[in-house]
Amino acid sequence: MADPAMSVTPYWELVFDADGDVDGGRRDRLLTGVRRSGVRDLIVFSHGWNSDRSGATRLYSRFFAPIPALAPAARIGYVGAVWPSMRFSDEPIPDFPHSAAAAGSARPALDGETRHALLETFPGRATVIDRIARLLEQRPPEEAGLEEFGRLVRLLVDVVPPGPQALFGADTLAEGVPQDDPEMFACPTAVACERFARALSGLDRAPGTGEFALPGPWDGAHELLRQATYYAMKRRAGTVGERGLGPLVGRLAAVAPAVRVHLVGHSFGGRLVSFALRGLPDGVRTVKSVTLLQGAFSHYAFAPRGVLHGQQKRIDGPLVCCYSRFDRALSTMYPLASRMAGDARGLVGETLGAEWGALGHDGVQAVPGTRACGLAEALAGPLPRSGCVNVDAAAVVRRGGAPAGAHSDIVHPELARLVLAAGRIR
DSSP states (O other), X not given: OOOTTOSSSSEEEEEBOTTSOBOHHHHHHHHXXXXXXXXXXXXXXXXXXXXXXXXXXXXXXXXXXXXXXXXXXXXXXXXXEEOSOOOOTTSOBTTBGGGOOOOOSSOOSOOHHHHHHHHHHXXXXXHHHHHHHHHHXXXXXXXXXXXXXXXXXXXXXXXXXXXXXXXXXOSBEXXXXXXXXXXXXXXXXXXXXXXXXXXXXHHHSOTTTOOOOOOOGGGGHHHHHHHHHHHHHHHHXXXXXXXXXXXXXXXXXXXXXXXXXXXXXXXXXXHHHHHHHHTSXXXXXXXXXXXXXXXXXBTTTTSTTBTTTTGGGGSSSEEEEEEOTTOHIIXXXXXXXXXXXXXXXXXXXXXXXXXXXXXXXXXXXXXXXXXXXXXXXXXXXXXXXXXXXXXXXXXXXXXXXXXXXXXXXXXXXXHHHHHHHHTTOO
């Protein structure tokens, strides 16, 4: 039965929890439905930060909408993966520009929508969230208030989680040990907040004026909470990909071996589908393409010291990485928040992103044989049949206000065409 909220059919939805466990009923409907429907190509899309199922469904419906007309003869099925991430209320939803963040370096106290999203994303932390909200509203001038705020943020996102989940937060390896503790958790809270405040001031000042009010540390506190939350979502995306989606694609290959799977991910969803490659059972070759839309993880993840080194070889096709210079979330805030602990580079006014940049800012780095092209060239094709391909998508991924910029500007027919081109879906 067609989903009335979805623009395409057949469509199935997969729901994962924070540990990567999938809803069994939805999983079984997918496995049975794909086998019976005669689908040849299955496009599996994972959202990035998002607050609820309805937002994810809107994204999938809008992104998938042009595909049937672009490939009318293809037998395509569609899957939307839903996992517990969150979106701050001042961030844009893909293709919903009116929800863009308001300008101004000082972020507001925690609004009701964001508080609700935090409660849903971090169950059992209501007391911590209430205290964080009060501190953001009161902004006590004493340094002890900022340190309490930082301690509560670390407690909220569980910086050092129990069990193996800590391994899923890493992007790079040093002597076999994951190294991915952002300095925002290691330095004094006041220092971290001041750095975020300066970065936001640079983003928000009027173009050409060069003028902005000198920010205080509380002006960056809201951003510290935001980025700490993203760190937790980054870890969770790796968990869901490797423990949830990867094994499920393996089960699908066992029951419908002729079905060609195409993985698509936006933001941390790109991390999720990439980690799914690590979770594929040995010998599974049904993944025919992976398309990363503004991937919010390290551009060195596939490099020799990256945690995904060589995983692109598990794709029977290309790994296509879209990036845009208009993505402010990844060009400025991401390297500031997510750089490696102890690294002196990546500060405001220095070489932002050079050491700790994101895939969605400048593409896959340090992987031999990676090809690079613009969007028009990629669509003129053909794309390489294997390996990593960086596609400059700035021609369409360009809209959005501070602090995220064009990070969520991904709903374009050209990008839907790119997914089809990557998978050779005709």
